[in-house]
Amino acid sequence: MTELCLVRHGQTDWNRLEIIQGREDNPLNALGRQQAEESAAFLGQEQWDLIISSPLTRAVHTAQAIATACGIEHDAIQLDERFIEREFGAASGQPVKGIYEAVQADDEHRVPGLESEDEMRARVLEGMEHLVTMHPGKRIIVVCHSHAIKAALSAIDDTYTFRHAMRNACSNYIIHQHGRFEVKAINVADHITDPAIMK
Numbered sequence: 001m002t003e004l005c006l007v008r009h010g011q012t013d014w015n016r017l018e019i020i021q022g023r024e025d026n027p028l029n030a031l032g033r034q035q036a037e038e039s040a041a042f043l044g045q046e047q048w049d050l051i052i053s054s055p056l057t058r059a060v061h062t063a064q065a066i067a068t069a070c071g072i073e074h075d076a077i078q079l080d081e082r083f084i085e086r087e088f089g090a091a092s093g094q095p096v097k098g099i100y101e102a103v104q105a106d107d108e109h110r111v112p113g114l115e116s117e118d119e120m121r122a123r124v125l126e127g128m129e130h131l132v133t134m135h136p137g138k139r140i141i142v143v144c145h146s147h148a149i150k151a152a153l154s155a156i157d158d159t160y161t162f163r164h165a166m167r168n169a170c171s172n173y174i175i176h177q178h179g180r181f182e183v184k185a186i187n188v189a190d191h192i193t194d195p196a197i198m199k
Contacts, residue, residue, distance in 0.1 A: 001137065002137055002138055002139075002140070002175070002176040003139045003175050004128060004132075004140050004174040004175070005141045005172065006142045006144060006148070006152055006172040007039060007043070007062065007066065007142065007144070007169065007172070008143075008144070008145065008146055008166050008167070008169055009032070009036070009058040009061075009062040009143060009145065009169065010028045010031070010032030010033060010034070010058065010061075010168050010169045011028065011031045011032035011035055011168040011169075012028060013026065013029050015168060016029060019095055019096065020091045020092055020093065020095075020099065021085070021092070022092040023092070024093070025056050025057050027058060027061065028057075028058050031193065031195060032058065032168065032169075033061070034193055035169035035192050036169060037065050038169065038191055038192050039192065040065040040070075041069055042171070042191040043066050043070060043171065044066070044070050044071075046139070047139065048072070048139045048140070049138040050076075050078070050135060050139075051067050051070070051140075051141045052079075052127075052131065052141070052142045053078070053079055053083070053142070053144070054084045054085065054143065054144045054145060055079045055081060055084060056085060056145070059083075059143045059144055059145065062143050063141075066143065070141075080127055082124060082126055082127030083127055083142055083144040083148050084144075084145070084148070085144075086145070086147035086151075088113075088115070089111055089113020089115070090112045090114075117162055121154060124148050124151040125152070128142075128152060128181065146166040147162065152172075152174065153172065153186060156181045156183050160186070164186070165187075167189040169189065169192045170186075170187045170188055170192065171185075171188040171189070172185065173186075
């Protein structure tokens with residue numbers, strides 16, 4: 001059995017302001033750095049063999065915090081473009097309110113340049129299949145993004161959709177055995193400081 005833990009990055013200012021954030025390379029804000037450390041402390045209680053990260057800064061910095069807690073060298077973190085955030089096209093940089101329904105409709109004519117859900121599922125699934133082929137029997141953390149995680153979950157089980165909310169720095173557990181993926185737990189984040197709770 002190979003285990004994957006897909007972790008969302010910590011909060012950025014665009015997350016806080018509810019602005020659609022795609023390939024923009026925004027860093028973690030102060031809360032996001034705290035969330036990365038909380039995720040690291042939680043995951044560091046277990047043994048992990050490998051850490052993969054989206055190449056975007058917010059994911060890499062979250063991955064580095066986790067690597068430190070897990071005793072994995074930062075230089076050993078592997079970057080994989082297949083786990084990068086969705087290309088939101090013309091929706092990027094827009095307030096979530098007012099355009100979110102258009103994005104969820106997955107209609108490239110309504111949102112020019114939007115990466116489709118099928119395209120996302122195909123590339124994320126390819127990334128996961130590569131990992132389980134190259135590292136059978138290992139426990140692997142993949143630090144990525146909300147829509148990358150939704151793509152993974154919905155590729156495995158169509159009861160999960162792109163409308164499922166993903167908390168910053170949450171963990172999502174997937175196993176691979178007997179030639180198939182299975183979702184074990186999603187949105188595990190009780191250990192993460194939630195700004196909604198702080199208000």
